[in-house]
Ligand SMILES: *[C@@H]1O[C@H](CO)[C@@H](O)[C@H](O)[C@H]1NC(C)=O
C-alpha cells in the first residue's frame with residue numbers, strides 16, 4: 001500500500017520533488033535487492049525470459065519470487081515446489097514493473113493453504129490470473145481481488161481442497177469485468193458443488209460468458225439460478241462431471257443457455273436403458289433450443305453396451321439448427337441407420353467426429369442431409385462390415401464439400417474405386433491401418449488433394465491407374481499453382497484438438513500463435529503427397545513398373561528412402577540398385593520367352609494347341625464350366641448378367657458392328673443356346689442420361705470378361721482407357737482383340753501391360769476383306785475359359801469372405 005501512495009504523490013508533485021522521491025525510491029529498491037542478493041541469484045538461475053514472457057520454476061521460498069521484472073514483461077508464470085510455507089508472501093508484486101503485467105499464473109505450490117489479502121497488491125493491470133494445481137489451498141481472503149479490479153479470466157483449476165463457497169465469497173462485489181471462470185476439479189471428490197443462490201450473488205453485475213466446471217464430482221444446479229448464470233454463457237464445460245438438473249431435461253433445455261456456442265459434456269455418463277432403438281418417430285415440435293456451434297458429446301454411453309439405431313424420423317415444417325461441429329466419438333454406436341423424412345437438413349454441420357464407435361453401419365441418408373460436411377472422422381470403427389454394400393459406395397455422394405476424411409483402422413480389405421467420385425474438394429484421405437490388399441480410387445476430379453495415407457495396409461504394389469492419376473494430379477496442381485492458406489491447417493488442428501477451440505473464448509487468445517504452431521507441425525502438404533510405409537510391397541518382374549514409378553515419380557512419398565519391399569525372401573530398401581537387379585533378372589526371363597515364341601504364328605499355334613489339348617483332356621471340366629456359366633448368366637438374380645463386356649471406341653463402331661459383334665454373338669449364343677443378350681456394349685446397354693463413368697462401372701461389374709477392341713482410335717480415347725483401367729481394377733479377365741500393326745508405344749501403362757501379358761486375336765481389314773486370327777471359334781473358346789476362371793475366382797473369394805447377409809455383393813477382390 002505504501003508504494004502505491006508514493007506513486008500517487010509522484011503524479012501530483014512538481015518535477016523537483018519528483019526527482020528527489022524517485023531517487024530515494026530507487027535506493028530502497030537497491031537495498032531490497034542487496035538484502036535478497038543470494039536468494040535472487042538462485043532464483044534467477046531458474047527463470048527464463050522469452051519476449052514478453054517470464055517463467056520461473058522451482059520456487060522454494062518466498063524470497064524466490066522475482067521482485068523486479070524487465071520492462072517489457074507482460075506474462076509471468078511462477079511454478080512452485082512443496083517447500084514454500086503455508087501462505088504466499090505479501091506484497092511481492094509491488095514494484096512498478098509488475099503493474100504492467102497482464103497475465104499471471106501461479107502453479108503447483110502444494111504446501112500453500114491460503115491466499116491472503118495483500119498477495120496480489122500491485123497488479124492493477126492484471127487481466128488473467130490462474131492459481132492452479134495448488135492442492136492444499138482452502139482459504140482466500142475475501143478482499144484479495146480488490147487490488148486486481150481488471151481481471152477478466154480467473155482459474156482455480158485442480159485446487160482440490162478449495163470449496164466453491166470460498167470462491168463465491170471472494171468474488172462477491174469484486175471483479176466486475178470477469179468473463180471467464182474456470183474451476184476444474186474444485187472440491188475434489190468431496191460433496192456436491194451447488195450452483196445456487198450464492199453463486200448467482202457472486203456473479204451479480206458480471207457478464208460471465210465462459211464457465212468451466214469440469215471434472216467435478218457432482219454438480220447440483222438449482223433451478224432458480226439457471227437464467228442468471230447461464231443466460232450469457234457462450235462456453236460451458238461440464239465434462240467428466242455428474243450433473244443433477246432440477247427437473248426433467250426436456251423442461252429446462254428450452255432457453256437454458258440461449259447464447260451457448262460451445263458445450264462440452266464429454267464423459268458425462270448417460271445411462272441408456274434401451275440400446276436397441278427401432279421404429280418411426282414423428283417430431284412435432286422442434287424441442288432442441290440448445291444449439292451450440294461446437295458440441296462435444298464424447299463417451300457418454302457406457303463403453304460395454306452397443307447402441308443400435310434403426311429409426312425413421314419424420315419432421316415436417318421443423319427446422320432444427322445443428323452445431324457446426326459435433327463430436328460423438330467413443331460412444332459404442334454400432335449401427336446408425338437413421339432416415340429423415342420430411343424436409344430435414346443439417347446444413348450447418350461442418351465437422352463430424354464418429355471415431356471409436358464400433359460402428360458397423362452408417363446410413364448414407366444420415367450423411368446426405370449434412371450438405372456442408374467438410375471434415376469427417378470415421379476412424380477406429382468396423383466399417384468392413386459394410387464395405388460390400390451399395391450403401392458404402394454411395395456413402396459420400398451428397399457431401400460435395402468434403403475435404404478431410406479419416407477412415408483409419410476399419411479393417412477394410414478394399415474400397416470401391418468410385419467411393420469419392422462426388423467429392424472433388426477432398427484434401428486428405430486417411431485409409432491407414434486397414435487391410436487393403438489392392439487400392440484404386442478415381443481421383444480424376446479431386447484437384448486439391450494433399451495427402452493420401454495408406455500406411456500399414458497389405459498392398460503388394462500400386463495399381464497402374466493410381467500411379468497415373470497421382471502424376472496427372474501433380475501436373476495439374478503445379479501448373480495451376482494453387483496457393484493454400486493456413487486456414488484449413490488450423491481447422492484440421494481444431495478437428496483433432498478441441499482445447500484449441502475452447503481457447504477462443506479466453507482472454508488474450510491469439511490465433512496467429514496457433515497458425516505458427518501449425519506451420520511447425522504442418523500436416524497438410526502443398527501438393528499431393530502419399531504415405532505408403534509399412535505395406536507388403538513386392539519387388540519382382542510383375543512390379544517393375546511400380547518400382548520404377550516409386551523411384552522416379554515427382555510425387556512426394558513420405559520417407560521414401562526407408563520404403564522397403566520383399567525381394568526373394570528378404571525385405572530390402574526399394575533402391576535404384578534393387579530395380580536394376582530385378583530388371584536384369586526379368587530381361588533374362590523375357591529373352592528366353594522370345595526365343596521360343598518369336599513369331600505371331602507360333603503364338604497362335606501354341607494357343608490353338610493349348611486350347612485343343614485342354615478341350616480333349618478336360619472336356620468334362622469344360623462341360624461343367626459351361627453349365628456353371630449358364631447357371632450364373634442365364635438365371636435371374638445372379639451377380640453377373642453378361643458373359644462379356646465389349647469395349648470399343650465409338651470411332652470404330654462400323655467395323656465392330658459389321659464384323660466383330662455379329663460373329664461373337666453368333667458363336668456365343670449358339671454355345672449358350674440362348675437368345676438373351678449376353679454381350680454387353682456401351683451402345684446397347686448404357687442407360688441414357690446416366691453418367692458415362694457410372695455406366696462403365698455398372699456394366700463391367702455385371703460382366704465376367706472384358707474384351708477391348710484395340711485400334712489407334714481406341715488408344716486415344718479417354719473412355720476406352722477408363723474401361724481398361726476399370727477392368728484391371730476389378731480383376732476382370734481380359735481377352736484382347738487388336739487391329740494388326742497397331743502402334744501401342746503411346747498407350748497408357750495399363751493397356752501396355754494388358755497387351756504384354758495376354759495373347760490376343762488380331763485382325764486385318766484390307767479393302768473390306770476382314771481376316772481374324774485365330775478363328776472366331778478359338779477366340780470365343782478363350783472368352784468362355786476366361787469367364788469360367790473369373791467365376792471360379794469370384795466364388796472362391798465369396799466363400800472365403802461371405803458377404804454379411806447381404807445379397808448385393810458389389811465387388812470381387
Ligand atoms: C434401416 O432401418 C430400416 C428401418 O428403420 C430398415 O427397414 C432397413 O432395413 C435398415 N437398413 C439396413 C441396411 O439395415
Ligand SMILES: *[C@@H]1O[C@H](CO)[C@@H](O)[C@H](O)[C@H]1NC(C)=O
Pocket residue numbers: 184212214215237238239262264296498499500501502503
Ligand atoms: C473441457 O474440460 C476438459 C477437462 O477439464 C478439457 O480436457 C477439455 O479440453 C475442455 N474442453 C474444451 C472444449 O476446452
Ligand SMILES: *[C@@H]1O[C@H](CO)[C@@H](O)[C@H](O)[C@H]1NC(C)=O
Pocket residue numbers: 510511512513516
Ligand atoms: C500473436 O502472436 C504472434 C506470434 O507469436 C505475435 O507476433 C503477435 O504479436 C501476437 N499478438 C498479440 C496481440 O499478442
Ligand SMILES: *[C@@H]1O[C@H](CO)[C@@H](O)[C@H](O)[C@H]1NC(C)=O
Pocket residue numbers: 558559
Ligand atoms: C521418417 O523417418 C524418420 C526416421 O525414421 C522419422 O523420425 C520420421 O518421423 C518419419 N516421418 C514420417 C512422416 O513418418
